[in-house]
Amino acid sequence: MNLLNFILNFPDEESCIAHFKAQRDQIGIVCPKCGSTKHIWLKNKLRYECTHCHHRQSIRRGTVLEFSKLPFRYWYVAMHLLTSTKKSFSASELQRQLGHKRYQPIWEMHKKLSDIMGKRDNEYQLSGQIELDNAFITTLISDDCKQQNLKRGAGSQNKSKVLVMTESIVVENPKPGKKPKKINHIKMQVVPDLRADTAVEIVKEQIDSKAELTTDDSKTFFKLHQAVESQKAQVIEPEDLQKILPWVHISIANVKRLLLDMHHQLKKEYLQYYLNEFCYKFNRRYFGEKMFDRLVFAAANYNTDFKSRIYNRSLCG
Numbered sequence: 001m002n003l004l005n006f007i008l009n010f011p012d013e014e015s016c017i018a019h020f021k022a023q024r025d026q027i028g029i030v031c032p033k034c035g036s037t038k039h040i041w042l043k044n045k046l047r048y049e050c051t052h053c054h055h056r057q058s059i060r061r062g063t064v065l066e067f068s069k070l071p072f073r074y075w076y077v078a079m080h081l082l083t084s085t086k087k088s089f090s091a092s093e094l095q096r097q098l099g100h101k102r103y104q105p106i107w108e109m110h111k112k113l114s115d116i117m118g119k120r121d122n123e124y125q126l127s128g129q130i131e132l133d134n135a136f137i138t139t140l141i142s143d144d145c146k147q148q149n150l151k152r153g154a155g156s157q158n159k160s161k162v163l164v165m166t167e168s169i170v171v172e173n174p175k176p177g178k179k180p181k182k183i184n185h186i187k188m189q190v191v192p193d194l195r196a197d198t199a200v201e202i203v204k205e206q207i208d209s210k211a212e213l214t215t216d217d218s219k220t221f222f223k224l225h226q227a228v229e230s231q232k233a234q235v236i237e238p239e240d241l242q243k244i245l246p247w248v249h250i251s252i253a254n255v256k257r258l259l260l261d262m263h264h265q266l267k268k269e270y271l272q273y274y275l276n277e278f279c280y281k282f283n284r285r286y287f288g289e290k291m292f293d294r295l296v297f298a299a300a301n302y303n304t305d306f307k308s309r310i311y312n313r314s315l316c317g
């Protein structure tokens with residue numbers, strides 16, 4: 001949605017609440033106490049009341065807005081900015097645009113939206129022709145880990161390991177200079193290690209078992225026949241990379257450039273959220289103004305455990 005339409009459609013808190021309620025009504029309200037789907041709307045309390053047992057639930061319950069005290073309009077502005085800009089929008093820029101005093105709640109809102117973007121994309125598996133490779137993305141490590149000696153190179157704790165998967169369609173008779181494959185959807189998943197069993201687990205989750213997989217011949221990929229029917233694992237000379245795994249390497253270069261441009265102080269434990277946002281937007285690059293509508297619908301559909309997950313987790317590793 002462009003800026004003028006956004007301002008027209010969502011001039012105030014009421015218009016955002018009315019729109020969000022319409023999304024929730026479309027999904028359907030279920031009473032958590034008795035399972036009834038019949039409710040009356042208590043406009044002044046922003047709650048649904050079950051007509052059967054009179055249990056009340058907030059309009060935010062079960063959505064990404066649950067546990068957030070921020071106005072609906074903040075969420076709507078954030079969703080507008082995240083879907084209408086080509087690159088990314090940092091939390092500090094969001095804070096500046098919203099004129100909000102505290103950084104933390106805006107930062108959390110940003111991460112929660114990235115979390116549900118990942119949840120939405122996780123509902124789909126990639127299929128057809130898939131390129132798969134790993135990438136090492138430089139991230140900061142937490143202060144607790146800084147005391148330990150850092151390893152050098154790819155095994156270093158400040159390089160996060162990511163499996164990158166791209167789905168593409170073979171182009172019949174490609175024009176000279178054009179690629180033989182057209183890219184469709186992508187996925188990027190932070191992994192704790194590059195063991196073969198880890199790769200099998202991720203591929204089983206993210207890729208359709210009938211897909212045709214292309215990889216190099218590294219040990220990480222040598223058990224993938226357990227996850228897909230067809231895998232072409234081959235020795236790839238650096239000069240052939242562009243020919244055999246073109247899209248996976250373009251995607252890696254693009255995400256690295258974006259992260260470098262936008263987020264200089266990228267912490268390891270938040271990398272997946274940035275990757276979620278990058279993939280979500282890439283996968284919907286032809287949606288145009290509809291990307292905003294889709295994100296609002298996802299916001300009403302998905303809950304997030306972002307906060308508890310961060311605070312309960314060890315940051316080293």
Ligand SMILES: [Zn+2]
Nearest residue numbers: 031034050053
């Ligand atoms: Zn009930």
